[in-house]
Amino acid sequence: EDQVTQSPEALRLQEGESSSLNCSYTVSGLRGLFWYRQDPGKGPEFLFTLYSAGEEKEKERLKATLTKKESFLHITAPKPEDSATYLCAVHGGSGSRLTFGEGTQLTVNP
């Protein structure tokens, strides 16, 4: 059974204070790892897909990296508008379904 664990559950940063969110996974054969951003009361917004260890993707202040056991979402010089819940999911080959972690709630204070 595929499993995803995200840490920390919540993270509070000052504007400009860089940090990382962690996504640890257990999957029989990784076919993709996905990062999403979710604002309160809205549907998740797709950010990145990573397919193999060593792969990196960037978008504005966000950079996602992948190893064989975990993924990191690095946030460089965050702004208050980066405040959201960040979700990680894996596809391990069970049809087309994904397994989601419970998310990290990020708050960036001005």
Added chain:
Amino acid sequence: DGGITQSPKYLFRKEGQNVTLSCEQNLNHDAMYWYRQDPGQGLRLIYYSQIVNDFQKGDIAEGYSVSREKKESFPLTVTSAQKNPTAFYLCASSQRDTYEQYFGPGTRLTVT
């Protein structure tokens, strides 16, 4: 604009009533999904469909039903058998070869 629409945004029902949530996509995606999200929790898969006229139970299918008569549409019925139906419901779709799921805006269902 391509995307996924869910309606209504807010829905209120009395206990004992069935209710159907709408999900439509114009992304030409083969697969569609329904999730439930409770406060402070992750997404739990209710049902998914990889092709028209076929669907599979997810992790929490009891008390729910779906149909997939058209590629664009995947309605979810919350039946009176669902013991705790109040939640935020999310619909998503994906291409079968990439598995990147794209989500609709969600429907918040309140049953009293």
